[in-house]
Amino acid sequence: MKRTLTTSAATLLAMIALGVGAAQAKTLVYCSEGSPENFTPALNTTGTTFDAARPVFNQLVEFERGTTTVVPGLAEKWDVSADGKTITFHLRKGVKWHSGINGFKPTRDFNADDVLFSFNRQWKEDHPYHKISGGKYDYFADMEMPTLLDSIEKKDDYTVVMKLKEANAPILANLAMDFGTIQSAEYAEMLQKAGKLEQFDQIPVGTGPFQFVAYQKDAVIRYKAFPGYWGEKAKLDDLVFAITPDPTARLAKLKKGECHVMIAPRPADLAEIKADANLNLMSAPGLNIAYWAFNLTKPPMDNKKVRQAFAAAIDKAAILKEVYQGAGQSAKNLIPPTIWSWNDKVEDYKYDPEAAKKLIAESGVATPIKIDLWWMPVQRPYNPNAKRIAEMMQADLAKIGVTAELKSYEWGEYRKRMQAGEHITGQLGWTGDNGDPDNFFFLIGCNAEGKPAGQNLSKWCNKDFNDKLAKARTLSDLKERTKLYEEMQAIAREDVPQFTIAHSVVFEPTRKEVVGWKISPFGRHEFHGVDLK
Amino acid sequence: MFRYFLRRAALTLPTFVALMFVTFVAIRMVPGDPVEVRTGERGISPERLAQFRHELGLDQPIWKQFVDYVWGILHGDFGTSLVTNEKVLTEFATLFPATIELSLAAMLFAVVIGVPAGTIAAVKRGSPFDHTVMGASVIGFSMPIFWWGLLLIMLVSERWGLTPVSGRLDLIKYYFEPTTGFLLIDSLMSGQDGAFLSALHHLVLPTIVLGTIPLAVIARITRSSMLEVLNEDYVRTARAKGLSPMRVIGLHALRNALIPVITSIGLQIGTLLAGAVLTETIFSWPGVGKWLIEGIGRRDYPALQGGIMLISSIVIFVNLGVDVLYGAINPRLRHGH
Numbered sequence: 001m002k003r004t005l006t007t008s009a010a011t012l013l014a015m016i017a018l019g020v021g022a023a024q025a026k027t028l029v030y031c032s033e034g035s036p037e038n039f040t041p042a043l044n045t046t047g048t049t050f051d052a053a054r055p056v057f058n059q060l061v062e063f064e065r066g067t068t069t070v071v072p073g074l075a076e077k078w079d080v081s082a083d084g085k086t087i088t089f090h091l092r093k094g095v096k097w098h099s100g101i102n103g104f105k106p107t108r109d110f111n112a113d114d115v116l117f118s119f120n121r122q123w124k125e126d127h128p129y130h131k132i133s134g135g136k137y138d139y140f141a142d143m144e145m146p147t148l149l150d151s152i153e154k155k156d157d158y159t160v161v162m163k164l165k166e167a168n169a170p171i172l173a174n175l176a177m178d179f180g181t182i183q184s185a186e187y188a189e190m191l192q193k194a195g196k197l198e199q200f201d202q203i204p205v206g207t208g209p210f211q212f213v214a215y216q217k218d219a220v221i222r223y224k225a226f227p228g229y230w231g232e233k234a235k236l237d238d239l240v241f242a243i244t245p246d247p248t249a250r251l252a253k254l255k256k257g258e259c260h261v262m263i264a265p266r267p268a269d270l271a272e273i274k275a276d277a278n279l280n281l282m283s284a285p286g287l288n289i290a291y292w293a294f295n296l297t298k299p300p301m302d303n304k305k306v307r308q309a310f311a312a313a314i315d316k317a318a319i320l321k322e323v324y325q326g327a328g329q330s331a332k333n334l335i336p337p338t339i340w341s342w343n344d345k346v347e348d349y350k351y352d353p354e355a356a357k358k359l360i361a362e363s364g365v366a367t368p369i370k371i372d373l374w375w376m377p378v379q380r381p382y383n384p385n386a387k388r389i390a391e392m393m394q395a396d397l398a399k400i401g402v403t404a405e406l407k408s409y410e411w412g413e414y415r416k417r418m419q420a421g422e423h424i425t426g427q428l429g430w431t432g433d434n435g436d437p438d439n440f441f442f443l444i445g446c447n448a449e450g451k452p453a454g455q456n457l458s459k460w461c462n463k464d465f466n467d468k469l470a471k472a473r474t475l476s477d478l479k480e481r482t483k484l485y486e487e488m489q490a491i492a493r494e495d496v497p498q499f500t501i502a503h504s505v506v507f508e509p510t511r512k513e514v515v516g517w518k519i520s521p522f523g524r525h526e527f528h529g530v531d532l533k
Numbered sequence: 534m535f536r537y538f539l540r541r542a543a544l545t546l547p548t549f550v551a552l553m554f555v556t557f558v559a560i561r562m563v564p565g566d567p568v569e570v571r572t573g574e575r576g577i578s579p580e581r582l583a584q585f586r587h588e589l590g591l592d593q594p595i596w597k598q599f600v601d602y603v604w605g606i607l608h609g610d611f612g613t614s615l616v617t618n619e620k621v622l623t624e625f626a627t628l629f630p631a632t633i634e635l636s637l638a639a640m641l642f643a644v645v646i647g648v649p650a651g652t653i654a655a656v657k658r659g660s661p662f663d664h665t666v667m668g669a670s671v672i673g674f675s676m677p678i679f680w681w682g683l684l685l686i687m688l689v690s691e692r693w694g695l696t697p698v699s700g701r702l703d704l705i706k707y708y709f710e711p712t713t714g715f716l717l718i719d720s721l722m723s724g725q726d727g728a729f730l731s732a733l734h735h736l737v738l739p740t741i742v743l744g745t746i747p748l749a750v751i752a753r754i755t756r757s758s759m760l761e762v763l764n765e766d767y768v769r770t771a772r773a774k775g776l777s778p779m780r781v782i783g784l785h786a787l788r789n790a791l792i793p794v795i796t797s798i799g800l801q802i803g804t805l806l807a808g809a810v811l812t813e814t815i816f817s818w819p820g821v822g823k824w825l826i827e828g829i830g831r832r833d834y835p836a837l838q839g840g841i842m843l844i845s846s847i848v849i850f851v852n853l854g855v856d857v858l859y860g861a862i863n864p865r866l867r868h869g870h
Contacts, residue, residue: 218819410564
């Protein structure tokens, strides 16, 4: 009898525990925009895919959530040699891999082999995984890792030495980007033995705060908290991505409580969101810039006075008001104010058509001036309506006697032709990758031979500017770098290779019960540290 | 009969060839290629562009690409998606059940409401009910699907809270691995209490949106066909024999009036699948429609070519089936008239 009682009591307790557990299970639903291409960040370029992989993984160094500050991740600490060419990473011990996913049972903790695997896959063409899943490592290439890296070696299980061909201060910020994600070499090996290499990118095994549960294309991605996580454990029990491509449907779901956080609200819906008592609307300046490039290889843009006249002729405030409608801030430098070294002392050109006319007269350029003005055919995070901006600029330019012909091409064609320098003036912009000023200033930089790089749409090669840009790359002292970047901003202001238009403001609505949500300057959506009340 | 079938089947061959050609060419006429659309502001260096185009076979002469594509299809290989690297056929098979589930539900909705509405309108010709049905069907037929879907979401889901906004299931309460891909069946098989009702509940709005146009068409066809039949001699005879109006209409008239209605259902498979593209996008319905839309944006040539071929084949086969069925019912067709 006693035994029965004990058993019943135990069963009851277990039931209560289960019942309570079930009632308290915290599930956060995030209304995302689309399906990920796969779960290996190095293979991809879209935010949608990065967001889907991020709960599962870590990098050697990481961006502190909601900031651009680089903090230790899987590397506990690192030393940089005096010449800046050798970085030694000391890896964190006792980091567990997710277990039981796709039949994988890790036999060891995270170590140097995983670091080598993750980078060599992208770097070495003979790596068994190099060609898998399309094998395009865009970010690895774009951040110039193949030309920068000399070697990556394992000194012991918990020490990795990375040697560079030249000192490069931004590299730590680069490694915190998603392509620097560390994946399991042991899992890769298991799948290789089974001849199922492509599963490696579809069923992810990581060290992150959440482990992968299931993915149904175009419908849902599920994760659950990883109890063995090395850092602070996730506050949520389950994380669900409800894939909802239409922004109106996303907002309706948020309002009804079918999801807790949504991506990319329509600007027209912002007022409604603000007014809703159940929702929070957070905003932060975006890590981006919209600019209007002047092609210095074509007259009259080779004339500095003309460029300065154009800068004074455009009513920037009107553009911000009409096109950005409150979701943008005026840009006076190439980098946004959220990035360190932003120079507040730089004075923006004032809107002054009369002064502009005078500058044109002083320039000696024959009037009437005829130019083209390109606008990109797509909406970008930094520019909601390039065509409208072009029309407003056209009207402003007409006031100082300049005729601007509006032009556009298909998006791919547009970038290609601009990079080839076919335009006289044209709009484009940039979204920062890693929060380092270099990641913006390289846009108007030139190579050692004084030739503009592909991104340099102004085809502007200013020796003083470029020397400082190159020097800043080799310095690890933040103060010295800041000084150089501040000077560079003053040079760009004076020489006007481009007219900086705006930095957009990012809006993110969440439900009131979401606690600890942080807007990322990179436009990331990160759920570690987020809770539901 | 068999010869009739062969003749009809042979006639679909040129359709297939034309279809393969048109899908292949049309997609390539859209500016931008799959490698370029991946890149952002940074663009792509000419060397990398050339390398990737080469790896994807896009640098081959266009006729060679077409021959390879046709050869693949003849061997049951619809290619591999450039975006996900999954076999197009696998992706299609994963997503298609959701589209079928929605299309069947929409057709059922259209028939169950459209046939009685059309019948009553015909019987009570000229009455206020008739005018209402005909007026509503004109509106229904000309309703822009996207607008209609968003309107219903805002009113029915958001304002009145009667249905979920989008998706196929309450994601917080239920979770099971799909087995058939038909969520109504899977939810029953899962044994989770309330899962089936949740799936059904999620189906309501998309069904109404996708079913609106077929509903309008079916109501109109039923009405006009019914009006014709009601004037036939045999109906008059049935009435003269003193049969009850219900019996006359239900048994004698409706059965004959339904023949053109059934034809129109067959023909509307195409309309349904076209409507599904928009409906799925609005309601986050993970079917082939949404998949194709994304394929266009990403210039995923194999997914688009394969997807359109597969959908078109289904439409062609359904129509072939209807044709053959007709032949079986109506010998005049079989003998080449």
